[in-house]
Amino acid sequence: MTNKDIYITGGRIIDPSRNFDQKADLLLRGGLIEKVEKNLQPPTGALKIDAHELIVTPGLIDMHVHLRDPGQDYKEDIISGSLAAAAGGFTAIAAMANTDPVCDNSSVVRYVCDRAARAAVRIYPIGAVTKGLEGKEMAEMGRMKQAGAVAFSDDGKPVVSGMMMRNALQYAFGIGALIIVHEEDPSLFGGGVMNEGSVSSVLGLRGIPSQAEEAMLIRDLLLLKTTGGRLHIAHLSTAGSVELVRRAKSEGLPVTAEVTPHHLLLTDRMVKNTGYSTNTKVNPPLRSEQDRQALWEGLLDGTIDAIASDHAPHHPDDKEVEYDFAPFGIAGLETTLPLLLDEVSSGRVKNLTLPLLIEKLSLAPARILDIPGGTLQPGSVADLTIIDLKRIITVNPAAWYSKSRNTPFAGRQLTGAPVWTIVGGKIVMEEGAPAGNFEQG
């Protein structure tokens, strides 16, 4: 780690917070962005980063990550997850509450914050909405917020009771808290393991209908009309959900939404093509091609605000079992940015521009969670990601910093990768490898 000033020269600066996209130099000093100017004179004693041919963006923020810490640190822990984030170009991540014990009180929030102080990137805890994620009693959202929780979610599970959800939204409104929902009607979910459709019919796997997500989403949007407060929808996966959020936004409801890279890039055919590989098992499931197209449309027209990985690390032993027995989840911290950069460089998605992508990965999550970052405005925190759009990498989970290996993208060759990650004016990743001494988990 270095506390020196950092001088970044020659790069293309993309700052979605002020629609800035041109070549300029930057000076980072005292953990903040000091200057962004053309032909900035190199200050003496500053560490110089030559960013010619590279892209300089606000530090990327992954607002949906499972760190498994406390309780399941054989899958991941706060430190390994933070190293994976740094390697993947993220400067900040939000950690979901479904740990063991559940992050449903201020002590666990403080534990995460304490461990985060020695991690490679900023870690923002998300507290549970209900105690033990059981959907019965409201968790102490106010005390958790005071301890540092940035949002509240029972993610991994829906809040099944309509009245519980209604109360939680009303209460959260009172304390200015954001609620993030995992939309799933358990009775429609029905023990499914993949998307319900022609592929599940062929494979003989129990299907999860789109309605499982959409029915719960309709309910929550309806509640939001009277409760006040802000609602964020995690990992949209269906065309119907995109349309529901689009309509809610046009009615002026205070709702935001995210999508994962795997839902943007893969369909349920992947389950078949990989011969039932459990690395394709994820909740919400990989959906149809029509859904996938609708998610891109929603992302491009602003219905979907942010991209988040839903990094769900699992130990290889947990995934090396029969399909029904495997846990849901895809690990994404180290693949999200390269996968999306590859979509930009290949031109496969019409109208997908680099500034738009950067906005979805930095400014949007910063605004939704109301946290620092997402901008290169002088005076703001010196969190930056430097990207090489031409670098070719191959997804190799064996070389990950995450403890997990569960990805359906292994072996993919991608064009575009992060080369530097800077958090608070300190380099935490250089050339793909974490830089500095971080406590190992």
Next chain:
Amino acid sequence: MQILRRKDILGLEEMSAEEITLILDTARSMREILQRKIKKVPTLRGRSVLNLFYEPSTRTKASFELAQKYMSADSVSVAGSSSSLVKGETLKDTVRNVEVMGVECVIMRHPVSGSSHYLARSVEASVINAGDGMHEHPTQGLLDMFTIWEKKGHLEELKVAIVGDIRHSRVARSNIWGLTKMGAEVVVAGPPTLLPLDMQGLGVKSYHRVEEAVEGADVIMALRLQKERQESGLFPSLREYTDLYGLTLQRIAGAREDALIMHPGPMNRGVEISSELADGSRSVILKQVTGGVAVRMALLYLLLGGTKEE
């Protein structure tokens, strides 16, 4: 004789019409062995097979075990309830352990769809899927086709109606793939809650009235109705199912006069099929079972036969 050029038999979806024809042809030679007084050939002497059944089975298990004995293979059978699965060992570890004892072929029945794919990836031994969840039961599909082929002399252009719980049936899936590849027309019938929601992937026509589906059919296949489907709310009662969808002489009146009546077993007499049909002159239900041994002998021969000291 020609040898099957594949390591595993996981399903009929991935099998070609040529391969199916080869298996059926070979099964016909094997059936000849079954008609002998001394039903034993030395073809697979010194070869080892594991029968791994994680689900109860009478017909399929007995049929595979007899096929192995008639071919002189050495075999060992393990039932899921007695295996180390209950002690927490993974499927992969269980089979790898048996594999290093010299087993070259694993016959597996398992309640989870795709398990045989997973196993085939994990071990070097050949894997024959003896039924995986709701996915496929390829040897049942092959023996059903063998039975039809023996009776009708051909499979192409036959109309085959499969009636009952298609959604949860691995037998239906294997028959749909196999028969379609061999040029037959397959239609399915049952209450909508027991049909796959999306029939597009399976590429067959579906009916909600049995009478329509069996119109002009050459073959009518009933599927077993599981009581647990009623408990999960997919239909109201067995007696209502029988009234509306059960196969009776009257209900299949529109089928061809020489239509074959089939059932993969075990049958619920008086529920999905009436005894007069099951025991009637057009029924080939017991022929299916005999054909099962021949087809399984053929598969063992084609997978293991020619690979050593031919």
